[in-house]
Amino acid sequence: MTLRIGMIGTGWFSRKHAEYLSEMNGVKVQAICGTSMEKAATMAADFQGSQGYDDFKRMLDSEKLDAVYICVPPMAHGQIELELIERNIPFLVEKPLGIDIETPKKILTRLEKSSLLTAVGYHFRYKQSVQRLKKAVNSTTLGMVSGYWMGQMPEIAWWRKQEGSGGQFIEQTTHIVDVLRYVAGEVDEVYANYSNRVNHMKYEQVTVADVGAVSLKMKSGVVATISNTCILPEGVNKVGMTFYTDQNMIEWHPDRIQIKDTSGSIMEELKMDNPYISESEAFLHAVRTGDASQILSDYQDAYQTQLVTCAALESALKGVPVKVK
Incomplete structure (x- = not known):
């Protein structure tokens, strides 16, 4: 089974995660969403078969994704996570969870009503x-x-x-x-x-x-x-x-x-x-099998750090x- 991964963000962290993912067996960087089509297309061109988007909801509508990596600046958190929870798509989100506690609290409240798999990049x-x-x-x-x-x-x-x-x-x-x-x-x-x-x-x-x-x-x-x-x-x-x-x-x-x-x-x-590889291996193992025991930081735990x-x-x-x- 090949896991189809979506990336939200086109900065350094997103690119590094995508590079490591592209080298893993049974993993494909399927789609990349950026703040502009130019940024998304430029990054997508480096990953065979990947499609660029400038709207994350359009990406989620167009692609059948097994998991999503959220690599956006701290002030950009909120709607992305809530949409993924609504669609029941597992996600790994880079730290921090936000610039305050209000937005992460809303996300945590929604997560506590679901059994969605999450991981946070405390590598x-x-x-x-x-x-x-x-x-x-x-x-x-x-x-x-x-x-x-x-x-x-x-x-x-x-x-x-x-x-x-x-x-x-x-x-x-x-x-x-x-x-x-x-x-x-x-x-x-x-x-x-x-x-x-x-x-x-x-x-x-x-x-x-x-x-x-x-x-x-x-x-x-x-x-x-x-x-x-x-x-x-x-x-x-x-x-x-x-x-x-x-x-x-x-x-x-x-x-x-x-x-x-x-x-x-x-x-x-x-x-x-390389802890970035280790955290991805733990997350993707959980996506494949449902066994989250190797994930050392999920959203609920990372919220305590926030x-x-x-x-x-x-x-x-x-x-x-x-x-x-």
Whole structure:
């Protein structure tokens, strides 16, 4: 059985997903929808037998699709997911789920009335390093965590606008929040401070904060802090987390972990696996068989991460701690 896949979006993520899908046995990129026919046709030309569309409803009417990948900017979520739920078409949606909590809540409410298969692109969960991290942390008593996503501001117009991306913590650092939840459990309360230090003076129409620090109280009692910035010069980056336990200190980076204890330090350089392929394999296996056990992040779970990142924004705006609920 060949699975016929539709792609909504023609940006980098959509293209990468399509490239990986086109190399899989029994999978065909059947249709691609973009914001213009030109964009859709250009991308479709790279995938044999694929058809371009500039309207996602027309694509769904014209093609018999087994699943759809949603790779659109954060502010564009909503109608696409609701239409797919109405048509009972499984979907994998890229993070974040939106720029706020209202739209994802509407989608979740509809999903809870169905049994539709979903997956969300929190790809770090599929990395060997995160699985190793989860195992290492679970064998200890965790006390606190510090996480960070430090880098540059993407050269994308919508990313620089609060109403386009939701800001760095919602659009980008959400990956760190999700790893924290995956490894350490649910968040009870957040307190955030955001500021504009550099980018609003360097570039036009920048409304997102470029520095931020968030304190998180976990339901287990664990205390965490997550910081981010997008003011660093090109090539200067730092992404990772440090877990402090009663037995050791565990430093996690996407492709390695380092465990330090009283006997010394062990660095584990893990293989350069491709989590994008792994998440697609898990999703498509579920589409074929109905077995969703390999999907590590579905819409319901990803909604909990969205709750945390949106609570942080609310806290930063109001200047008070905010419960995650």
